[in-house]
Amino acid sequence: MSALTVAGLSVRFRRRDGDVQAVTDLSLTLRRGELLAVVGESGCGKSVLAHAILDLLPANAVVTGSVSFADGVPFARGRDIGLIPQSPATALTPVRTGRSLLTETLRVHRRDMAADLVAKEAGLAPGDLDRYPHQLSGGMAQRLATALAIAPDPAVLLADEPTSGLDRPLADQTLDLLRRRCDDGGAVLLITHDLAAAERVADTVAVMYASRVAEHRPAAAFFAGPAHPYAAALLDARPDRAFAPIPGHPPMLTALPPGCPFAPRCARADAGCATLPAWTGGAACHHPLG
Structure with missing residues (x-):
């Protein structure tokens, strides 16, 4: 049974020098007992997703799409959905x-x-x-x-970089706490750039790139062989793998391309990548791996 459903969510921030498209047409379902890890480079929209779910966005945010809790039942922040903030020092009185x-x-x-x-x-x-x-x-x-x-004791917990500032033993202790909550029937959406953390506890992984979800698959399958070239490059950047940097830079969120946003950095890109890809095998890619 679903604990949280995000359908067609887009978040745009209005600015004088150009609108920022922070989240684009994002759909996810978080089920009871599931730990879903949302991963990706800084600035891809992960934290904005969490704040949009909780309706904690600033006044210049324009939001479309929907967020529903427990099959459409209204929810209360704190009691039903809790947040571990990315910057706890600013969240404490x-x-x-x-x-x-x-x-x-x-x-x-x-x-x-x-x-x-x-x-x-x-x-x-x-x-x-x-x-x-x-x-x-x-x-x-x-x-x-x-x-x-x-x-x-919320039914759903949004954890935004909950291991930030923690050494590895304490980070693992926090991750194990989140895992226990899911094992006891709760649901956790873990936002992290720490792929080792995601691999340790996640049931499913969603990879965000330039405001969109690029890949969404079971964690075991994802870490065994990612389908999206960006996801593969992200894993290869880990110190315990190839430790290879991803060439180039993500596009500006004020000027997203009409096609695949990863195409300028992708060795598999061709003319067809000038259009948005459909979903194939859990990845939004014209040329998925494997």
Whole structure:
């Protein structure tokens, strides 16, 4: 059963020097028990997707398409859908301790659970709850933000770079926490540039490039052999693989090409790539691999 459905979502930011097409005609379904990892280079639209789902976009955003929760049932932020923000330091109230924030969150959502236990689950020492945000390291602030997101026990959790600022053991602990939530029947949309993190916990992977989804397949199949040339190049850029940089640069989101946006960087491109590709084998590509 679906936990979250995104259908034909497009997000455009109006600016004086030209509109920014941050998300283009994006459709995804997140099912209960599923961890869906959305990966891609910085600036491809991953974080905008999360904020669009939560209706947390600025006033200059123009949104089309739809987002529905649990087969069309209306949802409440925090209670039904939680967010682990990409920049936790800016999301925390500077004049309140972590304990105050976490205790209030548990009370408002009527969770009969000790703040220390939630902090421990998120990898934060209970003693650190008595500090103010400016007294926390970046990793501690990230773990506090994670604790605040899971405290209401939301059915769907959007995790926007939740391992940012964490060393590998703590990053793996956070990823395992997200995996457990799915194993217990929840659903997680993990936004990350860390492909090792996605490989560790994801059931499915969606690769974004220049505001669009380029590939969307089961994680095991994706990591065994990606179908889109961009996805293959992304994997080959990993240090544990070829460690080869992707040549060229992504297109400007103010001037997206009419055809395949990856064509100028793709060795397989031909004249046919001047038109948008249809989906073939889980990839939007005229010349999929394999």
